[in-house]
Amino acid sequence: MSAVKKLTTPLTPKAVRDLRKGDAVEITGTIVTGRDALHKLWIKGWPEYPDLTLRGSVLYHCGPVVRKEKDGWSMLAAGPTTSIREEPYEASVIAHYGFAGIIGKGGMGPKTLAALKEYGAVYLHAIGGAAQVLARKIVRVQGVRHLEEIGVPEAMWILEVKDFPCLVTMDSHGESLHEEVKKSSRAIFDELIGKKKAGAA
Amino acid sequence: MAKPKRPTPKPARKAPPSKKQKPAARQAVKQPPRPKKAPKAAAKQAAKKTAPKRPADPFGEKALTQVFTELLRRAATSIPPDVLVALEKAREREEPGSVARDTFDVLIENTRLAKQDSRPICQDTGMPFFEVAIPRGISIGAIERAAVEATRQATKTGFLRPNSVDTLTNKNPGDGAGRGMPIVHVHEGKGKGLSVQLILKGGGSENVGTQSALPNVDLGADRDIDGVKKVVLEAIFNAQGKGCAPGVIGFCFGGDRANGYNEAKKQLFRKLDDTNPDPTIAAMEAELLEKGNLLGIGPMGYGGKTTLLGVKGSYLARLPACYFVSVTYMCWATRRAAVEVLPSGKTVYSQ
Numbered sequence: 001m002s003a004v005k006k007l008t009t010p011l012t013p014k015a016v017r018d019l020r021k022g023d024a025v026e027i028t029g030t031i032v033t034g035r036d037a038l039h040k041l042w043i044k045g046w047p048e049y050p051d052l053t054l055r056g057s058v059l060y061h062c063g064p065v066v067r068k069e070k071d072g073w074s075m076l077a078a079g080p081t082t083s084i085r086e087e088p089y090e091a092s093v094i095a096h097y098g099f100a101g102i103i104g105k106g107g108m109g110p111k112t113l114a115a116l117k118e119y120g121a122v123y124l125h126a127i128g129g130a131a132q133v134l135a136r137k138i139v140r141v142q143g144v145r146h147l148e149e150i151g152v153p154e155a156m157w158i159l160e161v162k163d164f165p166c167l168v169t170m171d172s173h174g175e176s177l178h179e180e181v182k183k184s185s186r187a188i189f190d191e192l193i194g195k196k197k198a199g200a201a
Numbered sequence: 202m203a204k205p206k207r208p209t210p211k212p213a214r215k216a217p218p219s220k221k222q223k224p225a226a227r228q229a230v231k232q233p234p235r236p237k238k239a240p241k242a243a244a245k246q247a248a249k250k251t252a253p254k255r256p257a258d259p260f261g262e263k264a265l266t267q268v269f270t271e272l273l274r275r276a277a278t279s280i281p282p283d284v285l286v287a288l289e290k291a292r293e294r295e296e297p298g299s300v301a302r303d304t305f306d307v308l309i310e311n312t313r314l315a316k317q318d319s320r321p322i323c324q325d326t327g328m329p330f331f332e333v334a335i336p337r338g339i340s341i342g343a344i345e346r347a348a349v350e351a352t353r354q355a356t357k358t359g360f361l362r363p364n365s366v367d368t369l370t371n372k373n374p375g376d377g378a379g380r381g382m383p384i385v386h387v388h389e390g391k392g393k394g395l396s397v398q399l400i401l402k403g404g405g406s407e408n409v410g411t412q413s414a415l416p417n418v419d420l421g422a423d424r425d426i427d428g429v430k431k432v433v434l435e436a437i438f439n440a441q442g443k444g445c446a447p448g449v450i451g452f453c454f455g456g457d458r459a460n461g462y463n464e465a466k467k468q469l470f471r472k473l474d475d476t477n478p479d480p481t482i483a484a485m486e487a488e489l490l491e492k493g494n495l496l497g498i499g500p501m502g503y504g505g506k507t508t509l510l511g512v513k514g515s516y517l518a519r520l521p522a523c524y525f526v527s528v529t530y531m532c533w534a535t536r537r538a539a540v541e542v543l544p545s546g547k548t549v550y551s552q
Contacts, residue, residue: 022300037371065324065362076359077324082405082443106405106443106502127307128405128445128501129534131324132314151373152363153324165307167300167503181504182441185496189438192492193420193431 004165010056011100016120019168021175025124026163030142031058031103035081037154039089041146046096049145052158054097058124061086061104063153065131066141073141075159077131080105083123091115107169107178116172123170125177137164259546260335260395262343262350268540268548269351269397273329274360276401276538277321280312281552283473284449284510284535288312291447291500291507301505308500308533319360323445323534326361327401329383332470334390334397336544341387344395348385352377361401386463394543398470401536406448407529409440410465412458415524424524426481429454430489436528437493437509442502445532449473449511450489452528456517461527468513469531470539477514486512500533510535 007015009029019025032054034042041047064078083104086093090102090112100121102108105128116122126134138159145156169177257264280288292305315322331348335341355361356377365379366372377383390396413432415424420435422428433452440448451468453461477483489512499505510533519525541549 024300063324063362065321065326065359067359077321077326077362079324081325082408084443085408105445106441125501125503127304127311128442129323129532130307130311131322132318132320133307133311135320135324136314151366151375153373169503177504178441178502181498181502184504185438185441185498188496189434192495193422193434 006163007101009058009101010053011058012056013100013120016100016122016172019122019171020173021168021171021177023168023171025166025168027058027101027103027124027166028162028164029058029160031060031159031161031164033060033062033064033155033157033159034093035061035063035154036085037150038146038156039086039093041150042093042096043089054099056098056100058101058103059093059097059099060126060159061102062157064135064157066152066157073144073157075135075138075141078135078138079129079131080126080134082106082128083108087112094119094121103164103166107176113170113174113176113179116170117174120172122168122172123176124166125169126164126166134164137161257546259542259544260339260343262340262347264546265344265347265395265542266350266354268542269331269347269399270354271548272397272399272538272540272550273351273355273401274319274358275550275552276329276399276536277326277355277360278319279316279538279552280322281472281535281537284533284537285309285312287473287510288533291510294506299505300503301499301507304500304503304505305507312534321360321362322536323403323532324362325403325405326364327403327536328364328407329361330400330402330466331383331385332398332467333385333387333395334392335387335395336393337389339395344387345385348383349378352383394541396539396541398539399537400466400469400531402466402469402529403445403532403534406444406532409436409444410462410527410529411436411439412462412525412527415526426485429526430485430492432526433489433512433514433528434492436530437489438496438498440530441498442500444530445534446498446502447500447507447510447533449531449535450493450509450513450528451531452489452512452514452526454514454516454524454526455519456525456527457520457523458525458527460517461525462529464515464517465527465529468515469529469535470537471513473511473535475513482514482516486514489514 065076087109103124140160142158147155295302363375420431422431451465453464493509498508
């Protein structure tokens with residue numbers, strides 16, 4: 001792996017365009033979580049968050065385990081959730097709120113890949129199931145939105161992170177590691193099962 | 202698979218999902234079951250069995266709630282030793298300096314941190330699935346209630362995420378319990394003790410499970426062992442990295458749709474290094490493990506030599522017209538734990 005690139009939110013358009021598939025990055029600054037219920041809520045009415053800077057910020061597909069403390073919240077576990085479920089919505093979300101990065105796992109599809117190119121954003125893969133390693137990169141919970149409506153795992157948590165590690169798997173130039181792996185594994189799969197149709201002797 | 206159990210309509214009853222989750226959960230838990238006949242019935246049962254020796258009933262709701270809560274904590278925070286060994290071996294197979302190897306380093310470090318601090322390995326603490334073997338004459342109701350109450354307690358203490366959503370209202374009651382959640386299956390075992398197997402299965406991996414009917418023309422899969430293997434391999438291919446690879450595959454061929462899935466899921470209770478006593482199935486498991494890894498999907502789908510940590514299979518009888526192949530995918534963080542509760546009240550935990 002090449003040297004780790006350090007990124008600070010909000011990301012500049014140039015910083016985003018400089019990122020390429022396969023780059024290891026570490027993010028510092030404010031990010032927000034959002035997953036299934038929040039995406040649904042967003043596209044239904046595009047709520048505004050005048051006190052947050054979402055443009056250039058990073059959206060994290062994550063449903064954390066949190067504990068209420070006397071003076072706020074602590075993140076007990078906070079790894080990524082599977083991103084593909086947001087495929088129908090993410091392009092609109094990027095267009096509307098101007099996120100420059102999407103952190104998740106498993107990759108996303110062609111619609112999001114096109115949006116990354118059009119609006120200048122990247123998909124950042126975090127390691128699924130690494131909830132302890134990643135929770136330690138969250139230095140503070142700045143706040144939470146929509147908690148009553150959609151509950152702890154789905155709420156919009158506003159997090160301050162330091163050196164949060166990710167791998168660029170989809171860049172703003174139309175490249176996707178997920179497409180690449182799918183293609184190569186498809187060729188092997190076809191070979192392994194053979195081409196014979198059911199019913200053929 | 203998940204039948205609505207008696208205690209589960211409760212969350213629905215406390216209809217106005219009050220603003221704070223914790224107190225609501227508590228109320229719902231403590232009030233309804235206690236005043237009912239549960240403790241009395243359980244006590245009577247126990248009294249009949251081994252009354253003279255035991256100070257408190259080790260198979261009663263109260264004792265089992267404690268045991269199940271501890272079992273949930275262990276499963277959520279501590280990776281089974283055989284899974285850790287598999288991860289370490291997988292790490293060694295990858296090239297030094299590769300993304301795949303670095304990823305295994307993080308996975309292994311993550312399991313160490315989780316155990317050290319007794320915190321969830323993964324934030325998706327999954328759907329608890331209890332498979333309980335009981336001695337004759339024990340109250341099944343007490344076990345079911347204990348599993349629900351233990352899930353609530355483990356959720357309250359942060360070992361589990363509030364992971365149950367009421368699908369009708371889309372509300373999360375915040376206490377981890379709901380209709381059919383947790384899953385509790387009880388059957389009569391042979392021993393005098395009560396033994397429990399538990400898995401916590403996350404949503405990402407559950408989503409990539411499949412069920413198909415043979416024959417499958419596209420794959421050239423007939424109604425035979427070869428056809429089954431093709432369908433399972435296709436499920437592994439389609440999952441790519443989305444189920445948090447490298448995964449463990451449970452599969453079952455035959456059965457009806459519901460039992461087929463359940464049997465596939467029960468394979469996840471098995472240790473990765475066991476050997477299937479049926480040589481035909483053992484050969485299928487070995488071949489699928491090898492071929493699955495040849496796909497090169499790798500950890501997280503980044504590409505790499507290890508796509509699977511294990512493949513475990515089984516089969517059930519089928520109707521002449523049916524030939525289902527059910528495949529379930531467990532993420533690398535295979536959360537599994539077991540406990541044996543002896544009549545003396547002694548508990549033996551294992552993973």
